[in-house]
Every structure is written in C-alpha cells, then in structure tokens.
Amino acid sequence: DADVTQTPRNRITKTGKRIMLECSQTKGHDRMYWYRQDPGLGLRLIYYSFDVKDINKGEISDGYSVSRQAQAKFSLSLESAIPNQTALYFCATSETGLGEQYFGPGTRLTVT
C-alpha cells in the first residue's frame, strides 16, 4: 500500500552493527506496528504504538527498540544485529482496534 512506506527496502549488514528501519504513513492512523516475517512462521509482532507517547512490546521484542517520532513515523532499531534477525520486516497501521491493518512493502534484512 503506497500510503505506508518503508526504507530501506533491502539491507545487508554485518553482525554487531546498528541498523534502523524506518516507516512513514500518510493514512493519518494513530496505531502503528512492527512485525517480522519468517518462512513457515507467519508474522510476529515486535512492537506497537497507539500514539506518540504510547509504545509497547510485542511478543518478540528482545534485541529490538523503537521510536515514534511523530504520528506518521515509527522506526525500528537493531542495536547490535545478529544473524537470526535476518527476516522480512513489515510496518503496519490501523485506524481503530477492530479495523484492518495496512502494511508497508517490507524491508528485507540480511545479517551476515
């Protein structure tokens, strides 16, 4: 969905490096999410935010941190990347708790 953008789209980094993945949305939604996708495991929630002052851990937050710089921006950081963080990362937004989530195109991250 073009309303949710992610940068970079692809990234290769080395073990121990710090990396930031960025997400921006023009949908005006308060709720934003970060997921990672691994083959055969579906998507798993890393962090979520209901507004700029409200950030919460998801089911697999260890090794990750986030920053909600504005309503429209939600960044995911890997402070010290490790190979098992190699995955496809998605940002998503939603308007309400019962509404569907809108996903960005994803960032393919490889940690060597």
Place this chain on the structure above:
Amino acid sequence: AQSVAQPEDQVNVAEGNPLTVKCTYSVSGNPYLFWYVQYPNRGLQFLLKYITGDNLVKGSYGFEAEFNKSQTSFHLKKPSALVSDSALYFCAVRVPFYNQGGKLIFGQGTELSVKP
C-alpha cells in the same frame, strides 16, 4: 491460548475451478478474523474481515470467507480461480485488547498456485 492454523502449506487449483484456503482459530471471546494476501516482493494486502453479522463475508477480488463458529473455522473461498490469484495467503485473528493491544496473530500462510 490464541492461535491460528492454516493446515495446508500449498493449494493447487486449475484456473476456472473453485478454490478454498482453510483456516481454523482458537481465541477467547468473540473472534475478529481477517484474510490477507501477499504477492511477491509486496506487503500484505487486506482481503476481508469478519467482526459480526452474516457468516458469509465478501471481500476484494471476488473472494469470500465463511465463518463457522461451531467448527472454529474461517475458510477463504472463490468460485472461479484466476492465475493472477497465485500468491501467499494469511489468515489472522485479533486477540482481546487487553492482550498486547489487540494484536493480530497470523497463521503460517498458504501458498496458492493457480495453473492455466
């Protein structure tokens, strides 16, 4: 515990034939169910959702899904498959709000392949 299962890793269908992608769920309280589709190198696209009401839900691209409370299922269906329907399909359930803000729990995905 909340969970979603998609029992088939892959579904193969001939173009023009009906298709079904299966999904079963386990959730406390009322289930809020979703189907998403993922095309190669793309994000997930919303297809349809069940919140309440009619058990047959109609969505995008001619897809529909049937909610069956007694069987805890939410199977995705289409009367006539197209080659362009070939993609990865995810079923998801929203957990109660008090559990991590009502996050979505996804199934592992089903690869749909439609042959001409």
